[in-house]
Amino acid sequence: MYEDGEGVSVLAGMPAGPELAAALACVDRPALNGFELVEVAKAITRQIAHDQAELLATVAEIAYCPLGDETSPAQRTDHPTEYAADEVRLALTLTRRAADTLMGDAYTLVEYLPAVHEAMRSGHIDLARARVLYEETSALPEAVARDMVDLILPAAAALTTGQLRVRLRRLVIEADPDAAAVRQREALTQRRIEHGLDPDGTATLAGRHLPPERAATAAARIDALAAAAKQAGDSRTLDELRADLYLDILNGIPTDTTGGGGGVELVVPLATLTGLSAQPGQIKGWGSVLAEIAAKLADQQRDQPWRYTVTDDSGAVVGHGPLRKRPPAGLAALVRARDRTCRAPGCRTPAHRADLDHTIAWQDGGPTTPANLGVLCRHCHGYKHSEGVTLVQPTPGTFTWTTRLGHTYTTRPEPP
Incomplete structure (x- = not known):
């Protein structure tokens, strides 16, 4: 008061x-x-x-x-x-x-x-979101940038800066795929390694302006090796394992490669794969990439398991399944394809790294159906079960959260 x-x-x-x-x-x-x-x-x-x-x-x-x-x-x-x-x-x-x-x-x-x-x-919107809107449209002609801003501004306040960047990058590629390809080729000439000491005495070693398909497959390999080491009983956290493996590989230290190469989860329109469209693909956990990059990455992974996802005109997932190699993952795969990321507000943890949760607990009579299943990362899964927090799924894929202080927030999956 x-x-x-x-x-x-x-x-x-x-x-x-x-x-x-x-x-x-x-x-x-x-x-x-x-x-x-x-x-x-x-x-x-x-x-x-x-x-x-x-x-x-x-x-x-x-x-x-x-x-x-x-x-x-x-x-x-x-x-x-x-x-x-x-x-x-x-x-x-x-x-x-x-x-x-x-x-x-x-x-x-x-x-x-x-x-x-x-x-x-x-x-x-605040200054942080305003800067994202400029940074992600700065390479466009002024009139195109303004049109794109007008298109996304109504939704900007409900998106984190990370979500806003992902959505804008897809729109920028779709607006002019040829110009986006030219910008990427120019940026690749600036690829480099950056290094330096951090204020706490540690160090940073990072690659900049790398080819996205190579960076994604490299990260996936490190993820797979770290997961294998963790499963074998290593006491380090996954983040610690990833960092140590990164340095070991670069320093030529022998590494147990029994974890395999790892696979990149790629979402790409069929028309893009067949060369009929320049629609961008999406590397899960990374964001949108040019059609030619998506096609190249798909070709590199032709021996990996493939799955299809069918959407309606609004972009809602209505079907999902394997094309070859692995048996149907069934309901879990459908829900992960629908949700794509953790369904907590602002969380972008990819579905393949998150838990599958019964909105209404199974032990409380909650059915194992798309209308009662959703993807939650480990942190948000714990938050859901904390005192005072409630989660409902009024329609399949739409989640309404009520916080411990009584505020409500609704999330919906991003269109493919």
Whole structure:
């Protein structure tokens, strides 16, 4: 409640801006329960986005201010002034890099993608999501980028930055597959290894701008070797095993390869495989890849088990099964194909690394059917069973979570 006794429910419908800022200033946090505090946190987040948008608009104006002082008239130049970022750097006590980033955000969002800036100003999305929208569309022609932003903005607030990137990358490839292929070939010329010491005394060794099909198969091999070592009784965690195997292989240390090479889970439209379409494929756990990459990876794995997935016009999975080699995985395979990732809000753990869960527990009479099964990673599976959390599946593949503080969130699987 506020200090005058009014409930916080009014915050939910209040637009970001001066009115919301004034209302938040009256919040009496010690008098609020957990449900109400979450509502306040959501309102503060909207207000922060609004204030950040106002800051960006102000910085963008500073870029066009001519030489002057406190007595100068409000004039603007036709083009940004050369040292505008330094004016901001000195005023806000920023590093040069931070000031350049702020100035870049201001130009990009205020002038290049005004719809994104307005979405921030209204509190619909925050700066982190706004940056993703720019970064993932920056290689597109301005008109195409704006159209794509208009297409995805309504859903952006309900997506994590990771989910937003995955969806945008698919849309960017679909918008112009040929241009996407050119960009990838150019980026591959920048492939390299990066290394350095971390603040805690450990080290980082990573590859950048690698061919996605080779990186995915390499990671899958490490996953398979780590899983085999764990199954054989190794006490290290899977993450520790993956890291140690990575270094052992690079250092030429003999490694037990009985775990096999590992397989990459690839989803690719039949039309892409037959060369009739340039629709992108998707490497599970990685994201969308060009049609030619998907076809190459499929060819490399022609001796691996193949499965088909049938979808309706809306993208909902209506059938799934093996094409050869392995016996039908049945219901579990259908549910994993439908859900694709853990069905907790914001979680992107691939289905093949997650548990298959009865929404209504089997011991409580829950049936083993698509309408009562769902994919949950180990962490989210534990969260589901924690005190105060409930999960229902109103329709197959749609999951509604109620948190321990009474808030509800609904997830639906991404279309293939």
